[in-house]
Amino acid sequence: MKKIAVLGSTGSIGVQTLEVVRRNKTEFDIVAIAANQSHQVMLEQILEFKPELAALQDRNSAENLRNSLGSNVDTVVLDGLDGIIKCITESGCDMVLNGMVGISGLIPTLRAIEAGKDIALANKETLVAGGQLVTDFAKKTGVNILPVDSEHSAVFQCIGRTPTPQISRLILTASGGPFRGKTSAQLKKVTPSDALKHPNWNMGKKISVDSATLMNKGLEVIEARWLFGLTPDRIDVVIHPQSIIHSMVEFIDGAVLAQLGQPDMIIPIQYALTYPERMPSGVSRYNPAETGKLEFSKPDLRTFPALGLAYDALESGGTMPAVLNGANEAAVELFLNGTLPFNSIPVVVERVMEGHKVFNNPDIDDIIYWDRWSREEAARIVKKDGGGIC
Numbered sequence: 001m002k003k004i005a006v007l008g009s010t011g012s013i014g015v016q017t018l019e020v021v022r023r024n025k026t027e028f029d030i031v032a033i034a035a036n037q038s039h040q041v042m043l044e045q046i047l048e049f050k051p052e053l054a055a056l057q058d059r060n061s062a063e064n065l066r067n068s069l070g071s072n073v074d075t076v077v078l079d080g081l082d083g084i085i086k087c088i089t090e091s092g093c094d095m096v097l098n099g100m101v102g103i104s105g106l107i108p109t110l111r112a113i114e115a116g117k118d119i120a121l122a123n124k125e126t127l128v129a130g131g132q133l134v135t136d137f138a139k140k141t142g143v144n145i146l147p148v149d150s151e152h153s154a155v156f157q158c159i160g161r162t163p164t165p166q167i168s169r170l171i172l173t174a175s176g177g178p179f180r181g182k183t184s185a186q187l188k189k190v191t192p193s194d195a196l197k198h199p200n201w202n203m204g205k206k207i208s209v210d211s212a213t214l215m216n217k218g219l220e221v222i223e224a225r226w227l228f229g230l231t232p233d234r235i236d237v238v239i240h241p242q243s244i245i246h247s248m249v250e251f252i253d254g255a256v257l258a259q260l261g262q263p264d265m266i267i268p269i270q271y272a273l274t275y276p277e278r279m280p281s282g283v284s285r286y287n288p289a290e291t292g293k294l295e296f297s298k299p300d301l302r303t304f305p306a307l308g309l310a311y312d313a314l315e316s317g318g319t320m321p322a323v324l325n326g327a328n329e330a331a332v333e334l335f336l337n338g339t340l341p342f343n344s345i346p347v348v349v350e351r352v353m354e355g356h357k358v359f360n361n362p363d364i365d366d367i368i369y370w371d372r373w374s375r376e377e378a379a380r381i382v383k384k385d386g387g388g389i390c
Contacts, residue, residue, distance in 0.1 A: 001029045005093035007108055009033035010041040012204045013099030013122045020270045023282060032087035037061040043068050046075045053091045055083030088112050098123045101206055102329055103371050106130050113143045120272035122148035124219045129322035130367050131226035146272040151220050152227055153268035154246035154259035164229050171248040172220055173240040175200050177212040180241060184303050190342035200243040200263040209332045213345050214299060218310020222321050225314060232314045237307060239297045244286060261286050306346040318360040319370045326374030327352035334382055352377045
């Protein structure tokens with residue numbers, strides 16, 4: 001049995017990972033789970049999967065969890081970042097699935113690499129903020145980073161063992177989110193509940209908003225650069241509202257391979273856990289005759305400028321992607337709490353980027369510093385302009 005530590009176990013990816021394990025109990029053993037503060041959900045997970053270790057970032061939530069478990073459960077409940085790290089280093093896990101949200105997933109990824117654990121990576125910010133640092137470290141230690149995002153999993157499956165020089169470009173598909181085809185004027189009245197209604201995917205709040213602004217696809221472009229070693233000019237994005245083709249790879253001879261399937265995260269999650277083997281997933285099968293036509297179009301960068309900002313950050317390099325990411329996380333949070341209009345999210349991000357001087361070859365301390373700076377700068381800009389930035 002493969003022993004798995006699931007970081008972000010109470011979030012969308014974590015819950016679906018546990019569903020994969022639930023269907024394949026003879027293949028996987030959950031030895032550790034970690035999350036931020038959802039102690040009630042984690043309580044149910046502990047009672048079902050009986051991991052050796054569990055950790056909650058929030059110390060009060062961890063204490064509530066300990067009190068709820070009582071003395072009849074063997075799971076040791078830890079707290080804080082140290083507790084999350086121990087779930088990686090002291091659980092005896094073979095693989096770490098990192099489904100944490102935000103920059104908080106970066107340090108656990110690095111600690112997993114240091115401990116020699118293969119990583120099923122769903123935490124975008126790990127490679128957005130620290131792409132070169134993380135991938136260089138993984139190569140040095142021989143750790144495998146297996147993509148969980150549906151788009152990167154699709155690319156991974158299409159590439160197979162093809163050498164990088166034989167790859168012409170990657171084509172990442174985007175559904176267009178809930179506001180595909182809308183104008184900037186129409187987006188001014190968007191509410192958080194509107195932005196969370198993704199047409200195809202069931203995701204957490206932050207990633208749902210990122211999908212609505214197309215920032216999510218921009219973050220995936222940056223991820224793809226580090227996962228597959230291609231320059232930004234060889235990574236394209238196309239709007240594909242049906243979300244049946246999860247991404248495509250074009251090779252130097254002109255051939256294009258695409259990975260197709262229902263829009264269900266169970267498939268890429270399971271493939272990352274079972275690679276290089278495949279197993280039945282229980283996901284409904286794709287029927288071309290029932291689906292009908294598949295549509296494609298170019299992204300509207302004027303209405304959705306966040307995607308262009310991500311390309312700009314990738315071209316600038318150094319600390320700029322970390323600044324893009326931090327400013328975006330802060331702006332999304334302000335939007336979700338009603339402080340910032342939807343259209344202002346990329347405006348705030350762009351202003352923060354304009355105020356940053358790039359530092360090349362950042363280490364972990366640099367990344368953490370500029371991530372914090374970008375969040376503070378985003379909050380300062382919004383406070384100064386009263387939220388009326390558009």
